[in-house]
Amino acid sequence: MAGKSYKVAVVGATGVVGSEMLASVKKFIPNAEITPFASERSAGKSVKLDGKTLSITVLKKENITSFDFAIFSAGASVSKEFAPLFAERGAFVIDNSSAWRMDPSCPLVVPEVNSHTLAKDKKIIANPNCSTIQMVVALKPLHMAATIKRIRVATYQAVSGAGQMGITDLADQAKAWAQGKPIPAPKKIPHQIAFNLVPQIDVFVEDDYTKEEMKLANETRKIMDAPDVQISATCIRVPVFRGHSEAVWIETDKPLSPAEARKLLEKAPGVKVVDSPKESKYPMPLDAEGKYETFVGRIRKDLSCPNGLVFWVVSDNLLKGAALNALQIVDALIKKGLV
Ligand SMILES: NC(=O)c1ccc[n+]([C@@H]2O[C@H](COP(=O)([O-])OP(=O)(O)OC[C@H]3O[C@@H](n4cnc5c(N)ncnc54)[C@H](OP(=O)(O)O)[C@@H]3O)[C@@H](O)[C@H]2O)c1
Numbered sequence: 001m002a003g004k005s006y007k008v009a010v011v012g013a014t015g016v017v018g019s020e021m022l023a024s025v026k027k028f029i030p031n032a033e034i035t036p037f038a039s040e041r042s043a044g045k046s047v048k049l050d051g052k053t054l055s056i057t058v059l060k061k062e063n064i065t066s067f068d069f070a071i072f073s074a075g076a077s078v079s080k081e082f083a084p085l086f087a088e089r090g091a092f093v094i095d096n097s098s099a100w101r102m103d104p105s106c107p108l109v110v111p112e113v114n115s116h117t118l119a120k121d122k123k124i125i126a127n128p129n130c131s132t133i134q135m136v137v138a139l140k141p142l143h144m145a146a147t148i149k150r151i152r153v154a155t156y157q158a159v160s161g162a163g164q165m166g167i168t169d170l171a172d173q174a175k176a177w178a179q180g181k182p183i184p185a186p187k188k189i190p191h192q193i194a195f196n197l198v199p200q201i202d203v204f205v206e207d208d209y210t211k212e213e214m215k216l217a218n219e220t221r222k223i224m225d226a227p228d229v230q231i232s233a234t235c236i237r238v239p240v241f242r243g244h245s246e247a248v249w250i251e252t253d254k255p256l257s258p259a260e261a262r263k264l265l266e267k268a269p270g271v272k273v274v275d276s277p278k279e280s281k282y283p284m285p286l287d288a289e290g291k292y293e294t295f296v297g298r299i300r301k302d303l304s305c306p307n308g309l310v311f312w313v314v315s316d317n318l319l320k321g322a323a324l325n326a327l328q329i330v331d332a333l334i335k336k337g338l339v
Contacts, residue, residue, distance in 0.1 A: 005031035006339070007067045008330075009086065011059060012074030013047050014038040016164050017096055020323035021071055022049050028327040029334075035067070038074075067091040068339055071326050087123035092333055094125050094326045098211075101126040101219055108222050111328040112270045113140045118329070120338045125329055129212070130321025131155045131235065131244055132219040137294040137320070138313045139250070141268040142261055143224060146252035146307070150230040153216065156238045156245040157201060158285060161317050162188050169193055170239055189237055198237040210235060243285025244317040252307045258299045261309055265296050270320070275299050283314035291316055292324055 006029050012018040013036030025032050026049075036047050037059045046053045057063050059074070059082060070086035072079045076099040083093045083100070100106040107117040108126045113136050118125065128136075139148060159166040165188035173183050173194035183192055191198050202211035217231040238245075266273050274283045275297040283295030294315040302308025315321060333339050
């Protein structure tokens with residue numbers, strides 16, 4: 001890998017995830033030659049990378065050439081239209097949207113869990129939903145040891161998960177409140193998010209669940225190759241800028257004590273256990289900001305069932321939940337010699 005140069009398209013380079021991608025890309029691909037793409041709205045704009053200014057290329061068919069990697073963070077419809085064009089020209093596409101996640105021909109990858117599903121001829125690779133990624137990183141070692149039968153999860157998701165407009169909603173509303181002005185109407189999140197909780201992320205689908213809740217269930221089954229695991233989720237938007245948190249209850253086939261679970265999690269790749277209740281030490285979104293790990297704490301017995309555990313998982317949704325996981329997939333492709 002050292003010395004080899006790779007051509008990398010970053011599609012959605014002006015967005016929240018795209019900016020994180022640009023900030024971390026050289027750590028994973030030191031000799032990357034980056035082309036930043038965005039929409040017509042960004043024509044004439046530029047982005048910074050390593051002190052250099054790179055002009056935005058507008059995403060249209062005639063601007064797509066040959067790349068080693070195309071990392072997409074520009075929404076599902078953009079990805080549906082343009083990802084195949086990059087793949088046809090030889091690129092591995094790593095896509096952050098929901099467009100390809102449940103397509104049986106596309107690997108849905110969290111490198112700590114299922115990098116064995118990457119293959120030379122599977123050019124479009126889906127990056128899972130942010131809340132799914134951090135949960136499966138924590139679940140994998142427990143599943144391997146005791147076989148998880150049932151998962152119940154409540155998420156507490158930051159506004160940056162809704163992109164730049166989500167961040168603007170919270171910032172503008174909090175500022176107006178602090179200045180004693182009327183709180184502006186939300187532009188992205190369905191209700192006021194400052195000093196509030198909104199139990200709706202994405203649209204409602206079957207059985208009054210939201211699309212986000214069903215993504216968490218369906219993607220988890222696919223990534224863990226556990227089609228029979230039962231999952232029920234409630235996803236909540238919270239007035240936090242960055243970092244998703246989750247309360248997770250699991251029921252396992254074999255018994256697993258909190259001490260055994262803690263030991264397994266301490267050894268698990270990508271996980272950091274922060275769990276000293278007597279010292280009030282546990283994961284919190286402010287502490288996870290800018291970090292690569294998935295933090296796990298509050299590990300204890302679920303008092304409501306015999307083989308049950310409950311714990312708290314926190315991670316930076318823009319890093320492990322998006323940009324970092326995509327770059328770790330690139331890293332895995334290179335290390336496996338698939339590029
Ligand atoms: N935020 C998260 O925590 C998170 C986590 C996992 C996955 N994702 C996914 O990542 C994607 C981007 O999310 P974000 O939070 O970064 O959103 P964002 O801040 O709103 O950024 C959207 C990006 O997409 C670009 N874009 C939009 N329409 C385009 C088009 N027709 N052609 C080319 N580029 C276009 C935008 O370019 P312009 O500036 O030119 O409009 C911008 O660069 C979404 O699919 C989202 O679901 C987000």
